[in-house]
Amino acid sequence: MTNNEVPKSGFAEAGADLELVGITKRFPGFTAIEELDLTIPAGSFFALLGPSGCGKTTTLRLIAGLEEPTAGRILIGGKDVTATKAYQRPVNTVFQSYALFPHMTILQNVAFGLKRRGIANADALAHEALQLVELDHVAGRKPTQLSGGQQQRVALARAVVNRPALLLLDEPLGALDLKLRRQMQVELKDIQSEVGLTFLHVTHDQEEAMTMADTVAVMNKGRIEQMGPPQELYELPHTAFVAKFLGQSNLFTGDVVSSSSTSMVVDAAGSKIEVPVARAQRTSGRVTVGVRPEKVTLHDAAPTATSGRNVIGPGRITDVSFSGVSTQYEVTIPHLGAISVFAQNTSISSLHHDGDTVWLSWAVDHAFGLADEAEAEPVSRFHADLDTSMIAVQSRKDLEAELEEA
Amino acid sequence: MAFTAFSGPATAAAEPAARRRSPIALFLLLPGIFYLVLFFVTPLISLVITSLQAPDPLIFGQYVNAFNWQNYVTVLETYWPQAIRSGGYAALATLFALLIGFPLAYFIGITLRPYPLIQSLALVLVIAPFFISFLLRTLAWKQIFSTEGPVVGLLSAIGAMPAGSSITGTDFAVVFGLTYNFIPFMVLPIYATLVSLDLRLLEASNDLYGSPATTFRTVTLPLSAAGVMSGTLLTFIPAAGDYINASREFLGSTETTMIGNVIEANFLVLQNFPAAAALSLILMAFILVLVAAYVKRSGTEDLL
Ligand SMILES: Nc1ncnc2c1ncn2[C@@H]1O[C@H](COP(=O)(O)OP(=O)(O)O)[C@@H](O)[C@H]1O
Ligand SMILES: [Mg+2]
Numbered sequence: 001m002t003n004n005e006v007p008k009s010g011f012a013e014a015g016a017d018l019e020l021v022g023i024t025k026r027f028p029g030f031t032a033i034e035e036l037d038l039t040i041p042a043g044s045f046f047a048l049l050g051p052s053g054c055g056k057t058t059t060l061r062l063i064a065g066l067e068e069p070t071a072g073r074i075l076i077g078g079k080d081v082t083a084t085k086a087y088q089r090p091v092n093t094v095f096q097s098y099a100l101f102p103h104m105t106i107l108q109n110v111a112f113g114l115k116r117r118g119i120a121n122a123d124a125l126a127h128e129a130l131q132l133v134e135l136d137h138v139a140g141r142k143p144t145q146l147s148g149g150q151q152q153r154v155a156l157a158r159a160v161v162n163r164p165a166l167l168l169l170d171e172p173l174g175a176l177d178l179k180l181r182r183q184m185q186v187e188l189k190d191i192q193s194e195v196g197l198t199f200l201h202v203t204h205d206q207e208e209a210m211t212m213a214d215t216v217a218v219m220n221k222g223r224i225e226q227m228g229p230p231q232e233l234y235e236l237p238h239t240a241f242v243a244k245f246l247g248q249s250n251l252f253t254g255d256v257v258s259s260s261s262t263s264m265v266v267d268a269a270g271s272k273i274e275v276p277v278a279r280a281q282r283t284s285g286r287v288t289v290g291v292r293p294e295k296v297t298l299h300d301a302a303p304t305a306t307s308g309r310n311v312i313g314p315g316r317i318t319d320v321s322f323s324g325v326s327t328q329y330e331v332t333i334p335h336l337g338a339i340s341v342f343a344q345n346t347s348i349s350s351l352h353h354d355g356d357t358v359w360l361s362w363a364v365d366h367a368f369g370l371a372d373e374a375e376a377e378p379v380s381r382f383h384a385d386l387d388t389s390m391i392a393v394q395s396r397k398d399l400e401a402e403l404e405e406a
Numbered sequence: 407m408a409f410t411a412f413s414g415p416a417t418a419a420a421e422p423a424a425r426r427r428s429p430i431a432l433f434l435l436l437p438g439i440f441y442l443v444l445f446f447v448t449p450l451i452s453l454v455i456t457s458l459q460a461p462d463p464l465i466f467g468q469y470v471n472a473f474n475w476q477n478y479v480t481v482l483e484t485y486w487p488q489a490i491r492s493g494g495y496a497a498l499a500t501l502f503a504l505l506i507g508f509p510l511a512y513f514i515g516i517t518l519r520p521y522p523l524i525q526s527l528a529l530v531l532v533i534a535p536f537f538i539s540f541l542l543r544t545l546a547w548k549q550i551f552s553t554e555g556p557v558v559g560l561l562s563a564i565g566a567m568p569a570g571s572s573i574t575g576t577d578f579a580v581v582f583g584l585t586y587n588f589i590p591f592m593v594l595p596i597y598a599t600l601v602s603l604d605l606r607l608l609e610a611s612n613d614l615y616g617s618p619a620t621t622f623r624t625v626t627l628p629l630s631a632a633g634v635m636s637g638t639l640l641t642f643i644p645a646a647g648d649y650i651n652a653s654r655e656f657l658g659s660t661e662t663t664m665i666g667n668v669i670e671a672n673f674l675v676l677q678n679f680p681a682a683a684a685l686s687l688i689l690m691a692f693i694l695v696l697v698a699a700y701v702k703r704s705g706t707e708d709l710l
Contacts, residue, residue: 065612087611093613
C-alpha cells in the first residue's frame, strides 16, 4: 500500500535542483530560520557554513521533511514537496548523529533504503558502497562494534548508496581524523562529480567548505549572510561576520572623509585607509573596511607614500608565531588595536622580532568595505583555526546576548 | 526503573564473552546459593516427594512415601481439560494484554515524551490499580458483570443479551479478569524499552524511504522486542497459574476451572496432596519448557 508512494524510479540519473522560498521555522519561543531563500542548481556541491546553533541542521531537516516549515515552500527538481512526508522525498541524509540502526548489521544498515524501494540487488550494491568507504570487511558487524569514525563512514555509505537526487550531509566528516577526513573529502567530491548528484554539505569547518564546494553560503543566526564561490567570498566578504568566520580579517571602522568615482578614503582613528568603491558595500557615513592578513606587508622604516597603497604605522610587534611556511605577526598600533600579518618565509632576513617597530602597507585593491559595522572589540583575537570549543563559547555568548535582548 | 532489568537479554550480547573465573566470585555467591537452596530447592524436593506418595493402606486420608509415579498419569487423565483451558485462557489474556498494552506503552513512552509531567502521571495510573487489593478489584468486576450489574443491564436494554443472564462465569469474564489484572506487567517492560528508544532512528528510517508502517515493523518493533518478551512472560506465567479469576467466588464458574483451581481444590478441599503436588510440578515443567523455547527463539533476533 504505502510503498507506492515511495520514490521507486531506481537511481537518480542526475541531481535535482533545490529551491527554498521564504522558509521560516519557529520553535516555541525561538526562531531558528528567518525568511530563508536559497537556490541550489542541480549537480552542484553546495556548502552551508556557519557556527554551531545557527540553524544548519534545522535547514537540512526541513529539506529532508523531518520538520515542517512555519512558512515558505520547498521545491526539489521544480516540484513542490513542502506537503510531502520524509519517506516520499528523493532525498537522503547523512545524520550528524549517524543514527545507525543498532539491531542491524552494517550491511543491513546500508541496504535499508534500497530494500524499502524494492531494488533487486540491494546487498551487492550495499557491499559496493561499503568498499567505497573502505569498510566492507566489517559488513557483518553491528554498529556498536565500530569506532565513531567508522560509524560516520557507514552513515555516509547508507545515504550515498541510494544515489538520491539530493544528498544532505550534516557535518559528515566531523568525527574523522585529519588524514581520513582529507581522503573522504576527495572521495565525496568524486562521487558527486561522477554521478552529478546535488550535494548540500553542512559544516562549521571553513576550510572544508572552501576546498570542497562550488558554492558556499555563510549562515549566521538563521540567515544567510553571503553566498558565492569560495574564492569570491574570501576575497570580497560583505559582512563583518563573513570576514571573520571565513578566514581572518583585520577590520577598521571610521567615517568616509572623501570619495571619488573609483575610491573612497576612510579615517580610522587618524589613519587614512583607501578602498576601491567597487569593493565597498557602502560609500558614505561610518563604515567598516578590512584587509586579509596575508595581503599586508611589514616595513622596518616608514615607506614612502605611493598611490595605490595604504600605509599605517608605526606600531609594535607584540606577538610572533613561526609556523614553517609562514610567520604570523601581531602588530599593535596605537588607537587601531592589534593587526594580524602573515608573511611568507621567503628569506631569513625578512624575519622581524617581538618588540620591533614596524609600518604596515597593502595594495588598495586588496581592501574591502563591509555592509555592516564590526562591533568594537577591545583587542581583536586571531586564532589559527576555529575549533569547536571556540565555536561553542561563541554560540553560548550569542545565546546569552539573545536572552538578554528577549 | 526496575523494569529495565527484564529487558536485559538484548544488550547482554555486547558484553565481553570471556570472564575469568575466580574462587572469590564463588565465595561471594555463597549467600545467594544458600538462599536458593533453602527457599527454592528444599520446597521443590519436598514437592517432588509428596507428588510420588501413595495412600496409607491403614489410615484413610494419610499418605506415605513411595514411588507412585502413576499419580502423574492419573492427574493428567483427570484434569487435562483444565490444563488445556489454563493454557488457552493465559494465551488469550497475554494476547489481549499485548494488543492493549503495546499501544498504551507506546503512547506513554513516545507520544508523551515531550510532556514529562503527564508521562509520569500516566505511568502512575498504570500501576494505580495495585494500590487496591487484587481480590477487591476482581470482586468489583464480579459486581459489574453480574446479572444485576450495569453491563448486563445495558446490553439487555439494547437487546444484545437476554435479560436475567450473566457475564460472570463465562470464558469472557475470566479472560477479561486475567487481562485486566496482569496488564501492568505487560505495559511496564514495554514502556521501559520504548522510553529509551532513540527517535532519531525512526527519522533515519523515514529518510531512507521507510513509511510509518515499515518503520514500525523494521525499527520500532525489533528495538522493543526485549520489552515485549519480558512483558509476555510476566503476563503469561502468572496468568497460567492463576486461581482467583477463574474461581466460582470471583469471575468464573464450574465451566471455567483452571489448573490453579484444581491444585487449590486438591490441596485444601480434597486434601489429595500427591495429586496437587503432581499437578503443580506439571504446570511448572510446562511453563519452564514454554519459556525456554520462547527465550531461545527471541534470542536469535528474528523473533519479529
Ligand atoms: N526542536 C527544537 N526546539 C527548540 N529549539 C530548537 C529545536 N531544534 C533546534 N532548535 C534550536 O534552533 C537553533 C538551530 O539549531 P541547529 O539547526 O541544530 O543548529 P546547527 O546545526 O547550525 O548547529 C539552535 O539554537 C537550537 O537550540
Ligand atoms: Mg547541527
